[in-house]
Amino acid sequence: MIISYVVFIILNSKNGIIKDTGLFKNLLFSLGIILFFISIIFSTYTSYLECSMYFSFKHIGITLALVIFYIYISLGHELGIFGYLTNNDKKLYIVNSLSIDSLESIDSSISDIYDIYLSLNNSTSSSIASLHSKENSEVNISKMKTESELHSIKNVVLKNNTVNENVLNKRSKSSDILNNIEERNGTSNTNVYDSFRNKNKEFIEKQRMLLNEVVNKTFNKSDKGKTNKNKNNIHKNIEKAHSLFLETLIIYPLFILLTIILAVIYFHVDNSEEKNIIQSKNGQWFYKCSLENLDIAYNALEIMILVMILIKGKYVIMIAIALGPLINIISFIILSNQKYNKYIFDTTLNSIGYLILFILFSWDKVYYIFKKQGNDPRKYFIIKKYKKCVIHNSFTCGCQLEESDENLEPIIKKYILFYKFCSTFLIINHGKLKYVNMKSKLSITKIDP
Numbered sequence: 001m002i003i004s005y006v007v008f009i010i011l012n013s014k015n016g017i018i019k020d021t022g023l024f025k026n027l028l029f030s031l032g033i034i035l036f037f038i039s040i041i042f043s044t045y046t047s048y049l050e051c052s053m054y055f056s057f058k059h060i061g062i063t064l065a066l067v068i069f070y071i072y073i074s075l076g077h078e079l080g081i082f083g084y085l086t087n088n089d090k091k092l093y094i095v096n097s098l099s100i101d102s103l104e105s106i107d108s109s110i111s112d113i114y115d116i117y118l119s120l121n122n123s124t125s126s127s128i129a130s131l132h133s134k135e136n137s138e139v140n141i142s143k144m145k146t147e148s149e150l151h152s153i154k155n156v157v158l159k160n161n162t163v164n165e166n167v168l169n170k171r172s173k174s175s176d177i178l179n180n181i182e183e184r185n186g187t188s189n190t191n192v193y194d195s196f197r198n199k200n201k202e203f204i205e206k207q208r209m210l211l212n213e214v215v216n217k218t219f220n221k222s223d224k225g226k227t228n229k230n231k232n233n234i235h236k237n238i239e240k241a242h243s244l245f246l247e248t249l250i251i252y253p254l255f256i257l258l259t260i261i262l263a264v265i266y267f268h269v270d271n272s273e274e275k276n277i278i279q280s281k282n283g284q285w286f287y288k289c290s291l292e293n294l295d296i297a298y299n300a301l302e303i304m305i306l307v308m309i310l311i312k313g314k315y316v317i318m319i320a321i322a323l324g325p326l327i328n329i330i331s332f333i334i335l336s337n338q339k340y341n342k343y344i345f346d347t348t349l350n351s352i353g354y355l356i357l358f359i360l361f362s363w364d365k366v367y368y369i370f371k372k373q374g375n376d377p378r379k380y381f382i383i384k385k386y387k388k389c390v391i392h393n394s395f396t397c398g399c400q401l402e403e404s405d406e407n408l409e410p411i412i413k414k415y416i417l418f419y420k421f422c423s424t425f426l427i428i429n430h431g432k433l434k435y436v437n438m439k440s441k442l443s444i445t446k447i448d449p
Contacts, residue, residue, distance in 0.1 A: 002037070005362055006030045008369075015374030017365050020381075020416050021072075022423070026365070029068040033358045035061025040347055048276075051289035052263040059298045060256055062324070062354070066305045067252060069361065073312045074244050075423050078237040238422050242438050245425040259298075266290050278337065286339040296332055299325035323353025377412045384408075 006027060013023050039057035042050045269290075278288045302325040309317045327349045335342035364380055373379040385408060386401035388394060395401065427434050 002030055002034050002358060005366070006034075009365060012365075012369050012374065015365075015369050016377060017368050017374045017380045020377065020420060021365070022420075025068055025072065026362070029065050029361055030358075032061045032063070032065030032068065033354055035064065036354055037351070040351070043343055043347055045289060046287045048267055048289060051287070051291055052267065055289075055291045055295060055298075056259055056263055059295075059302070060259060062302055063255060063298075063305070064252070065354070065357070066302060066309070066320075067248060069317075069357070070305055070309050071244060071248065073309050075241055075419070077312045078241045078244075079419050079422055239438060241422055242425075245423070249425065262294060263291065266294065280337050280339060282338070284340070288339075292332065296329060299328045303329075317357075320353050320357045323349045323356070327353070377416060378409060381412050381416065383412065 009018055009023065009026050009030075012018060018026065035057050039054050039061060042054035042057070045051040045054050276288050276290065277285055279285050303321060306317055306321045306324070310321070328346055331342045331345050335345060365374075368374045368376075368380050371379075385404040385406055386395065387404050389397045389399045389401060391397075391399065421436070424436050427436055
C-alpha cells in the first residue's frame with residue numbers, strides 16, 4: 001500500500017496539493033514508514049546480524065517519519081495561519097506583506113522567486129547606504145515635526161483649559177446677573193443668554209478637537225509600535241522555520257551514523273553466543289540481543305519527538321504514542337523473557353499505530369487528486385473570513401459571526417508561495433543546487449514600512 005502511494009504521488013507530482021505540501025517531504029515520510037515495515041522482516045532474529053538490521057531499520061525509519069511529521073507541524077505553527085481570518089490578524093499581515101508582485105501568480109516557482117530576489121538584491125546593493133541616509137533624515141525630520149506639533153497642542157490645550165475655566169466662571173456670574181435681572185424685571189433676557197451659551201460652545205468644541213488630535217497621535221504611535229512588534233514576530237517565525245531545517249539536516253545524518261556505530265560497538269563488546277541464548281518461561285530457547293537494552297533509549301527518544309508534536313497541536317499523535325514506542329517499553333518490562341508473545345504484541349500494535357499515522361498524513365493527497373481537485377487550493381487549504389458582530393463590533397464577543405463573501409483565493413495562493421519559499425532549504429536553480437539562506441527569506445518580504 002505504501003509503495004503504491006509513493007508511485008501515485010510521483011505520477012501526480014505536478015498537482016498543487018503535492019507541490020504545495022512538498023514532494024520530497026512526502027517521499028521521505030513514506031520512506032520512513034517503509035523502513036519500519038522492512039524491519040519487521042528481521043524482528044524474529046536469531047543472530048546479531050539480524051538483530052542489528054531490525055534495530056537499525058526500525059529506528060532510522062521511525063525517526064525519519066516522525067522528524068518529517070514534526071517539520072510539517074512546526075512549519076504550520078511558525079508560518080501557518082488559523083482557519084479563520086480577521087482584519088487585525090497578524091498572519092494576514094504576513095501574507096499581505098510580500099513585496100514581490102510576481103508572487104500573485106500561482107505559476108511562480110520557487111526558483112523564479114529566488115531569481116527575483118537575487119536581481120533585486122544586486123540592483124539595490126549599490127544604493128542601500130544612500131537610501132538609509134535619506135530615510136533616517138526623513139524620519140528625524142518627521143519625528144521633530146511630530147514632537148513640535150504635540151508640544152504646541154499640549155500648550156494650546158493647557159491654555160484653553162484655563163480659558164475654559166474662566167469662561168465657566170464668567171458663565172456662572174452671568175447666570176447670577178441674569179437671575180437678578182429676572183427677579184427685578186420679571187422677564188428673561190433670552191438673547192443675551194443664548195449669545196453667551198453659543199460662545200461657550202465654541203470654546204468647548206475647539207478644546208474637544210485639540211484633545212482628539214492629541215489622542216489620535218497617541219494611538220498612531222501605539223499602532224506603529226504594534227506593527228513593529230508584529231514585524232519582529234515575523235522575523236522570528238521565519239528564522240525558527242529556517243533553523244528547523246538546518247538543525248534537521250545536521251542532526252539526522254549524525255543520528256544515522258551514531259546508530260550504525262553503536263550497532264558495531266555492541267557487536268564487538270557483547271556478542272557471546274553462550275550468554276545470548278536464553279530459555280524462556282515456557283521452556284523454549286531464544287536469542288536475546290544485546291541491542292534490546294539500547295532499544296529502550298531509542299524508544300524514549302521517539303516518545304520525546306511525539307510529545308513535541310503533541311505540544312504543537314496534533315492530538316491524534318497520541319495514537320502513535322500509545323501504539324508505538326510506549327508499547328515497546330511496556331513489552332520490554334512485562335514480556336522480556338517471552339519472545340514470541342513480545343513479537344506478536346509489538347509487531348501488531350506498532351504496525352497499527354504507524355499505519356494510522358501514515359493514513360492521517362497521506363489521505364488528503366489521494367482523496368483530492370482522485371476527485372480532480374488536487375490543483376484547487378481552496379479545497380485542501382481551508383480558511384474562512386468573518387465579518388464583525390454588528391451588535392458588539394467585535395470578532396470575539398461569542399456571537400454567531402457572518403462569513404465574509406470576500407474572495408480569499410488570491411490570499412491563499414500568495415500565502416502558499418510564501419510558505420513554500422520560507423520552508424525551502426535547497427533548490428535547483430538553472431541546473432545548479434542552491435542553498436536558500438536566511439537573508440533571502442527575510443528580504444523576500446516587505447519587512448520595513
